[in-house]
Amino acid sequence: MDIGWYLTASALIFTIGAGGVLTRRSPLVILLCLELMLNAANLALIAFARMHGNAEGQIFAVIVMVVAACEVTVGLGVIVAMHRRRLPIDVDELRELQG
Amino acid sequence: MAEVLFFLAAIGAVVGAIGVVAVRNPFYSVLALVSHLLCLAALFLLLNAEFVAAAQVVVYAGAVMVLYVFVVAYVGGQDEPLGPRAGSGLRGAAVLFGGALFVELCIATLGSGLKLIDSRGTPIGRGFGAPEQIGELLLTKFLLPFEVASFLLLIAAVGAVVLARRRGGLSAGEEQARYSAMDLLRPASTGTMAESVGSRRPALTKATTPPAEDS
Amino acid sequence: MSSLELFAWATLLFPLAGTIVIAVAGRRLPRRGAGYVGTGALALSFASAIGALVMLQDLPHDERQVVAVAWDYANSVGVDAQLSLLVDPLSVFMILVVAGVSTLIHLYSISYLDSDEGYVRFFSYLNFFVFSMLLLVLAGNFLLLIIGWAFVGAASYMLISFWYRRTTATDAGIKAFVINVLGDVGLVLGTFFIFKHLGTLDFLKAFEGVKEGFPQTNDADLVAGCILLLVGAFAKSAQVPLHTWLPDAMEGPTPVSALIHAATMVTAGVYLIARMHPLFEQAPIAADVGAIVGCATLLIAGTTALAQTDLKRVIAYSTMSQIGYMIMGVSAGAYAAGLFHLMTHAFFKALLFMAAGSVIAAMAGNQNLDRMGGFRRALPFTYGCMVVGGLALAGVPPFSGFFSKDEILLLLGDRGGWFWILYAAGYVGAFLTGLYTFRMIFRAFWGEPVPEARELEEGHLHHAHAPSNPATGELEDTDVGFPGPEHHIAEREPTMKIAMGTLAFLAIVGGFLQIPKVTHVVDHFLEPTFEDSALYAREPSGGLIAFGLVLGAFVAFAGIGLAYYVWVKNPAIATRVRERLAPLYKLFLNKWYFDELIAMLVARPALWFGVWAQQTFERIFVNGLLVGGSTGIVRAGSSAVRAAQTGFLRYYALLIVVGMVVLAFYFLLAS
Numbered sequence: 001m002d003i004g005w006y007l008t009a010s011a012l013i014f015t016i017g018a019g020g021v022l023t024r025r026s027p028l029v030i031l032l033c034l035e036l037m038l039n040a041a042n043l044a045l046i047a048f049a050r051m052h053g054n055a056e057g058q059i060f061a062v063i064v065m066v067v068a069a070c071e072v073t074v075g076l077g078v079i080v081a082m083h084r085r086r087l088p089i090d091v092d093e094l095r096e097l098q099g
Numbered sequence: 100m101a102e103v104l105f106f107l108a109a110i111g112a113v114v115g116a117i118g119v120v121a122v123r124n125p126f127y128s129v130l131a132l133v134s135h136l137l138c139l140a141a142l143f144l145l146l147n148a149e150f151v152a153a154a155q156v157v158v159y160a161g162a163v164m165v166l167y168v169f170v171v172a173y174v175g176g177q178d179e180p181l182g183p184r185a186g187s188g189l190r191g192a193a194v195l196f197g198g199a200l201f202v203e204l205c206i207a208t209l210g211s212g213l214k215l216i217d218s219r220g221t222p223i224g225r226g227f228g229a230p231e232q233i234g235e236l237l238l239t240k241f242l243l244p245f246e247v248a249s250f251l252l253l254i255a256a257v258g259a260v261v262l263a264r265r266r267g268g269l270s271a272g273e274e275q276a277r278y279s280a281m282d283l284l285r286p287a288s289t290g291t292m293a294e295s296v297g298s299r300r301p302a303l304t305k306a307t308t309p310p311a312e313d314s
Numbered sequence: 315m316s317s318l319e320l321f322a323w324a325t326l327l328f329p330l331a332g333t334i335v336i337a338v339a340g341r342r343l344p345r346r347g348a349g350y351v352g353t354g355a356l357a358l359s360f361a362s363a364i365g366a367l368v369m370l371q372d373l374p375h376d377e378r379q380v381v382a383v384a385w386d387y388a389n390s391v392g393v394d395a396q397l398s399l400l401v402d403p404l405s406v407f408m409i410l411v412v413a414g415v416s417t418l419i420h421l422y423s424i425s426y427l428d429s430d431e432g433y434v435r436f437f438s439y440l441n442f443f444v445f446s447m448l449l450l451v452l453a454g455n456f457l458l459l460i461i462g463w464a465f466v467g468a469a470s471y472m473l474i475s476f477w478y479r480r481t482t483a484t485d486a487g488i489k490a491f492v493i494n495v496l497g498d499v500g501l502v503l504g505t506f507f508i509f510k511h512l513g514t515l516d517f518l519k520a521f522e523g524v525k526e527g528f529p530q531t532n533d534a535d536l537v538a539g540c541i542l543l544l545v546g547a548f549a550k551s552a553q554v555p556l557h558t559w560l561p562d563a564m565e566g567p568t569p570v571s572a573l574i575h576a577a578t579m580v581t582a583g584v585y586l587i588a589r590m591h592p593l594f595e596q597a598p599i600a601a602d603v604g605a606i607v608g609c610a611t612l613l614i615a616g617t618t619a620l621a622q623t624d625l626k627r628v629i630a631y632s633t634m635s636q637i638g639y640m641i642m643g644v645s646a647g648a649y650a651a652g653l654f655h656l657m658t659h660a661f662f663k664a665l666l667f668m669a670a671g672s673v674i675a676a677m678a679g680n681q682n683l684d685r686m687g688g689f690r691r692a693l694p695f696t697y698g699c700m701v702v703g704g705l706a707l708a709g710v711p712p713f714s715g716f717f718s719k720d721e722i723l724l725l726l727g728d729r730g731g732w733f734w735i736l737y738a739a740g741y742v743g744a745f746l747t748g749l750y751t752f753r754m755i756f757r758a759f760w761g762e763p764v765p766e767a768r769e770l771e772e773g774h775l776h777h778a779h780a781p782s783n784p785a786t787g788e789l790e791d792t793d794v795g796f797p798g799p800e801h802h803i804a805e806r807e808p809t810m811k812i813a814m815g816t817l818a819f820l821a822i823v824g825g826f827l828q829i830p831k832v833t834h835v836v837d838h839f840l841e842p843t844f845e846d847s848a849l850y851a852r853e854p855s856g857g858l859i860a861f862g863l864v865l866g867a868f869v870a871f872a873g874i875g876l877a878y879y880v881w882v883k884n885p886a887i888a889t890r891v892r893e894r895l896a897p898l899y900k901l902f903l904n905k906w907y908f909d910e911l912i913a914m915l916v917a918r919p920a921l922w923f924g925v926w927a928q929q930t931f932e933r934i935f936v937n938g939l940l941v942g943g944s945t946g947i948v949r950a951g952s953s954a955v956r957a958a959q960t961g962f963l964r965y966y967a968l969l970i971v972v973g974m975v976v977l978a979f980y981f982l983l984a985s
Contacts, residue, residue, distance in 0.1 A: 004208065004209050005105065005109070006142070006146065007204075007208040007209070008205060008208065008209065009109045009112065009113070009142070011201055011204035011205055011208065012113060012116075012201060013112060013113065013116050013135075014200075014201075014204065015197045015198070015200050015201040015204070016113070016116040016117060016119075016120055016197075017116065017119075017120075018193075018196075018197050018200060018971055019120060019193050019194065019197040020119060020120035021964070021967050022189065022190075022192075022193035022196075022197070022964050022967055022968050022971065023120065023189075023190055023193050023964070024120065025964075026125055028125045028128075028167075028170070028171060028174065029119070029120075029125050029128050030963075030964075032119050032125075032128050032129065032132050032167070033119060033120060035132060035163075036116050036119055036120075036132070036135070039135070039136065039139055042139075042151075042155075043139060043142060043143075046142075046143050046146045046148045046151060047146055049146075049148065049228075050146040050147055050148070050223070051221070052221065053221035053222070053223045053227070055227060055228060055232050055233065055236060056236065056240075056241075058148050058150070058151050058228060058233060059233065059236050059237060059241050059244075061148070061151050062150075062151060062154060062233070062237075063241075063244055063248050065151075065154060065155065065158060065159060066248040066251065066252060067248075067251065068159070068163070069158065069159070069162070069163050069252070069255075070251050070252055070254070070255030071255075072163050072166065072167065073166070073255045073256065073258075073259045074255050074258050074259055074262065076166065076167070076170045076259070077258065077259035077260075077261075077262035077263040078262055079170060079174060080170060080173065080174065080262070080263040081262050081263050083173070083174045083175075084263070084265075089174060089175075091962070091963040091964060092962055092963075092964075094963070095960075095961035095962060096961065097959065097961045098959060098960055098961025098962075189962075189964060189965065189968065192968055193968060193971075196968065196971050196972055196975050197971070199975045199979075200971065200974065200975050200978070203975060203978040203979060203982060204978070206982060207978065207981075207982060
C-alpha cells in the first residue's frame with residue numbers, strides 16, 4: 001500500500017483532532033481529541049518506520065503512547081480536582097486569565 | 100486484500116475520530132475513541148508493527164480508556180450545550196484553520212521527496228516489528244528513554260494522586276459519619292496527632308475526626 | 315616641585331583650608347575664634363605670596379613665567395585641561411594685592427561683625443571668596459579661570475545676601491548673580507571662539523600661537539571672542555550696561571563691600587583684559603570697545619554719585635567710576651598703569667568702605683547721608699582715614715591715587731588720535747570724583763553734629779530701639795539672618811584701627827612706586843608678562859607728563875574746592891542748583907534709568923515669555939500632546955493587545971493552531 005495513504009489518513013485524523021480541541025467545551029472531550037492527535041502522530045511514525053525499514057520509529061511510537069498515558073492521567077486528575085471544588089466542567093467558564 | 104483492509108480500517112478510524120468530535124455526550128465520545136483505537140491497531144498491523152498494535156489495544160484501549168470511562172462516570176457527562184460560548188467565529192475559524200492545516204500537511208507529505216522512495220517501502224525481514232526486535236532495541240539502544248519513560252510514569256502517578264486527593268480534612272457532615280473499626284481497637288489514652296494538636300478526642304460513641312494530615 | 319610652585323600652591327590652599335576649618339569647627343571656637351582663624355589663614359596666604367614674589371624675582375628675567383601643573387584632568391578630544399597655575403609677575407602682583415587687602419579686611423571684620431549670629435558663616439564664606447579670587451588670578455588655563463570666575467560669582471552671591479532674612483538683600487544677591495551669570499556665559503563663549511582657532515586652553519601656549527591662529531588683525535572670530543570676553547569682564551567689573559547690580563550689592567555687610575566690591579572681585583575684569591592682552595592687541599576693535607565702555611562708565615557713574623544719598627552707594631558708584639578708568643587703561647594698552655591704579659584703588663577704596671562702616675555703626679545701622687552730619691569730633695580716627703582715602707581717591711598729590719590715575723591718562727594721551735577724547739573725559743571724571751567724594755565727606759563729618767554724633771561725643775554709642783532695614787525702614791530682628799545687635803566703631807576696636815591705619819599708610823605712600831620718570835617699580839616688575847606687547851614700552855614725552863600732572867592736581871583741587879564751597883560754605887546753592895537743573899538731577903538720582911531700561915527690555919519680555927510658555931506651550935503641547943499623547947498611545951496599544959487575552963482556553967488553542975499553519979506554510983514555501 002502506498003505510504004502516502006497512511007500519511008494522508010494520519011493528517012486527516014490530526015486535523016479532526018485539532019478541530020475538536022478548538023470546538024468542544026468539555027475538558028474531557030478536549031483531552032479525547034488530544035488523544036486523537038497523538039494517535040495520528042503515532043500512525044505517521046509507524047508508517048515511516050515501515051517505509052524506512054527501521055524499527056526505531058516503533059520504539060518512538062511506544063514512548064509516545066507512554067507519554068499519552070501520563071498526560072491523560074494527570075489531565076483527568078485535574079478534572080477530578082475541578083469537580084471536587086464544584087467548579088464548572090466547561091472551559092468557557094474558567095476565564096480567570098481574561099484581561 | 101491489503102487495500103481492502105486498509106480502507107476498512109482507515110474509514111473506521113476516521114469515522115471514530117469524527118464521532119469523538121461530533122457527539123454531544125462525552126460517554127459516547129469515549130466509546131467512539133475506543134473504536135478509533137481499535138481501527139488504528141488494525142492499521143498498525145497492516146504496517147508490520149505487531150507489538151505496537153498489541154500494545155495499543157492492551158494499554159491504550161484497555162487501560163487508558165477504562166480510566167477515562169471511570170472518570171467520565173464520576174464527573175458526570177451531561178450533554179454539552181450547543182455552540183461555543185466564545186463566539187461562533189471560533190467554530191468558523193477552527194474549521195478554516197483546521198482545513199488549512201490538513202491541506203498543508205498533505206502537500207508536505209505527498210508533494211515532497213516521497214516520490215523518490217519506493218512507495219512499497221523497503222523490503223523488511225521477518226522479525227520486523229516483532230516483540231523480539233522491539234525488546235532488544237528497548238533494552239540496548241533505547242535503554243535511557245525506556246528508563247526515563249518509566250520515571251515519567253511514576254511522576255504522573257504521583258501527580259495524579261496529589262492533584263485529586265482530599266485536602267484539609269472532611270467536611271463537617273462527612274466528619275460525623277466517619278466511623279471506623281480502628282476507633283474500637285484504639286486504647287483510650289493513645290495520642291493521635293489530632294489530639295496532640297489539640298482537637299478533641301471524642302468518645303467511642305461519637306464519631307472521630309481522622310487524624311489531620313499535612314496540607 | 316620648586317619652591318616657587320610650592321609658595322603658589324600654598325597661597326591658594328591656605329584660604330581653602332581656612333574655609334573648611336571654620337565651616338567644620340567654627341562653632342566650637344571661642345567668641346571671635348573663627349575670625350582669628352580666617353585672618354590667620356589669610357595672613358599665611360599673604361606670607362606665601364611674598365615668598366612667591368621673592369622666589370620669582372630670583373629667577374632670571376626671561377624665565378619669569380612659570381607654569382605649575384598639579385595634574386592632568388583629561389587629554390581627550392584635544393582639550394588639554396590641566397590643574398595648572400601660571401605664576402608670573404602679573405599673577406604674583408594680583409595675589410599680593412588680593413591676599414594683602416583681604417587680610418586687613420578680615421582683621422577689620424573680626425570686630426566689626428562681632429555679635430552677629432552668622433559670624434562663623436561669614437568668615438567661612440569670606441575665606442572661600444578669597445580662595446576663589448586667588449584661583450582666578452593664578453589660573454594657568456581658561457578652564458581654571460572660568461572655574462574661579464564662577465566661584466567668585468557664587469561667593470559674591472552668598473555674601474551679598476548674607477543677612478538673608480532681608481528681602482532687599484536676597485533680591486540684590488539674585489540680581490548680582492544673574493548679571494554675573496550673563497558674564498560667565500560671555501566668558502565661556504569667548505573661550506570657545508578662541509579655543510576653536512588656537513586649539514589649546516593653556517594661556518602661554520595660546521598666547522604664543524595667536525599670530526598663527528589669527529594671521530590678520532581684527533579677524534572676525536577673534537573680535538567676537540574678545541567682545542564676549544569683554545561681556546564677562548563688564549559683568550564682573552560692573553561696567554555699563556551690566557552695572558546695575560553693584561549699587562544694590564551694598565546690601566551686604568560693609569567688609570563684604572570693601573573686599574568684593576572695591577578691592578578684588580570687581581577688578582577681575584581688569585585682570586582678564588590685562589591677561590588676555592595678546593588677544594586684544596590682535597583684535598584692536600575689541601580693545602577700543604573696552605576703552606569706550608570704560609570711559610562711558612566713568613562719566614555715568616561719576617554723575618550718578620553726585621545725586622546719591624546713601625553713603626555706601628556713593629562709594630559704590632565711585633568704585634564703578636574708578637574701574638572704568640582701569641578698564642579704559644588696560645584696553646588702551648596702559649597695562650602697568652591700569653594695574654597700578656588697581657592696587658592703589660584697592661587701598662583707598664577699602665579704606666573708605668571701612669571708614670564708612672564705622673560711621674554707619676555710629677549711626678546704628680542707618681546709611682542715609684541726609685541724616686548724618688558733624689561726626690568730626692565724635693569719630694576723629696575715622697574722619698582722618700576717610701579724608702586720607704578721599705584725597706587719594708580724588709587724586710591729590712602726593713597721595714597714591716594721583717600718580718596712578720594720571721599714569722593711565724598720560725598713556726591714553728600718548729596714543730593720540732581719538733584717544734584724546736578719552737583723555738579729556740578722564741579729567742572731567744577726575745573733577746567729578748573730587749566733587750562727589752568731598753560732598754560725601756563734608757556732609758557726613760562737617761556741619762552741625764546730629765544727635766547720634768552728640769551722643770558719641772559724650773561717650774555713648776547710639777543704639778536703635780527698634781532695628782530696621784536701612785533701605786526700606788521696615789522693622790526687623792537681630793536674630794539669625796539679620797545684623798547683630800551691637801555696632802562697632804573704629805575708635806573703640808583695635809583691630810579695626812590697625813586695619814584702617816595700615817591701609818591709610820599704603821594709600822599715602824603707595825603712589826611712590828610709580829612716579830613718572832622717577833621710579834618704575836611696577837613697570838619693571840610686570841615687564842616679563844607684557845614684553846610681547848607692542849603697546850607696553852612707551853615713553854611719553856616730558857611735556858605731556860608735566861601737563862598731565864599739573865592738570866590732574868588742578869582738577870582735583872577744583873573739585874574739592876567746589877565741594878567745600880557748596881556744602882560747607884553755602885548749602886543753599888545745592889538746593890538752588892537742584893531746582894534749576896531738575897531733569898538732570900532726576901536723571902542722576904535715578905541712576906540714568908538703567909534699571910528701568912533693563913526691566914523694560916529684558917525682564918518684562920522674559921516674564922511674558924514665561925507666562926506664554928506656561929499657558930500655551932506647557933499646557934497644550936507638553937501636557938496635552940506629549941504627555942497625554944504618549945500615555946494615550948500606550949493605553950490604546952495595551953488595550954488593543956489586551957483584546958487577545960480573552961481568557962478562553964480554546965481561543966489560545968486556536969492561536970497555537972494558527973501559528974502552526976503559518977509555520978508550515980513558511981516551511982513549505984522555503985523548501
